[in-house]
Amino acid sequence: xxxxxxxxxxxxxxxxxxxxxxxxxxxxxxxxxxxxxxxxxxxxxxxxxxxxxxxxxxxxxxxxxxxxxxxxxxxxxxxxxxxxxxxxxxxxxxxxxxxxxxxxxxxxxxxxxxxxxxxxxxxxxxxxxxxxxxxxxxxxxxxxxxxxxxxxxxxxxxxxxxxxxxxxxxxxxxxxxxxxxxxxxxxxxxxxxxxxxxxxxxxxxxx
Numbered sequence: 187x188x189x190x191x192x193x194x195x196x197x198x199x200x201x202x203x204x205x206x207x208x209x210x211x212x213x214x215x216x217x218x219x220x221x222x223x224x225x226x227x228x229x230x231x232x233x234x235x236x237x238x239x240x241x242x243x244x245x246x247x248x249x250x251x252x253x254x255x256x257x258x259x260x261x262x263x264x265x266x267x268x269x270x271x272x273x274x275x276x277x278x279x280x281x282x283x284x285x286x287x288x289x290x291x292x293x294x295x296x297x298x299x300x301x302x303x304x305x306x307x308x309x310x311x312x313x314x315x316x317x318x319x320x321x322x323x324x325x326x327x328x329x330x331x332x333x334x335x336x337x338x339x340x341x342x343x344x345x346x347x348x349x350x351x352x353x354x355x356x357x358x359x360x361x362x363x364x365x366x367x368x369x370x371x372x373x374x375x376x377x378x379x380x381x382x383x384x385x386x387x388x389x390x391x392x393x
Contacts (some may be wrong), residue, residue: 196253196281198274201262205253205278206231210244216318217282217291218243219275220252221299223324225265230258235296235323238380241293242321242387249286253278255302268298268330272305279306294321297349297374299331308333321387324374326350327358334362340390341365342383344372 192207220243222236223229230236233253240250246307255271256263264272273393279291295303300322320339325332343355345368350366359366369387372379 187337187382193212195260196278198256198261198263200256200264200266200270200274200275202260203253203262203274203278204231204258204260205251205257208240208244208250210249212247212248213247214286215249216243216246216289217279217281217286218248218249219279219291219293219303220254221271221275221293221295221302222248222255222258223254223297223299223379225258225271225298230254233296234380235240235376236299238376238383239294239321239323239387240248241383242391243292244301245259245384245388246391248292249282249289251282260368262332268301268305272309273303275302275306276309281324290318293317293321295323295325297324298327298330300325301332304333307335317372319391324350324353324376328354332358335364337362339364342367342369342386344368344374344376344379345370346372347374349374370389 196203220239224232231254244249254261293303323342369382
């Protein structure tokens with residue numbers, strides 16, 4: 187992401203997990219965990235949308251952390267259809283809370299990463315320790331069984347998304363009365379539209 191990005195490894199259940207950390211310029215006010223797109227289709231923690239989400243949270247004075255899911259980059263193990271990936275994200279959360287014990291945390295994801303993060307949020311809700319807020323970009327209902335999410339979730343989708351049609355997102359969001367921020371002309375990877383993601387997240391988070 188930038189020259190200040192810190193790379194580190196975490197021992198996961200299926201092997202070593204390759205992680206990256208970006209710190210704000212001031213005292214952190216929270217932690218943001220960011221999930222990347224599908225491991226079997228080129229998704230990595232260095233995806234441009236994932237980078238953009240990290241930048242947005244750093245701008246909000248959050249510590250932004252991401253990892254390569256199982257079998258991606260230097261992370262060990264193999265794709266586990268979201269189950270193992272959710273376990274690994276939970277382990278990353280535990281590690282980050284040990285490093286920053288007094289800070290609240292947020293969950294963010296892109297594409298397949300939205301499935302992982304909604305699964306993790308549901309688990310945390312059942313434990314009585316949910317994330318303070320979620321950010322879901324290019325969310326993936328219809329492809330994976332996304333859990334329901336809190337009413338203040340920030341949901342951003344491209345108008346011309348060819349991977350997850352906008353109508354599928356509306357069909358998932360409608361029963362939850364969940365607003366959808368639609369970026370006109372944006373495809374699944376938000377080509378030439380990435381700045382809208384950061385701008386919307388920063389503006390909506392501060393409301």
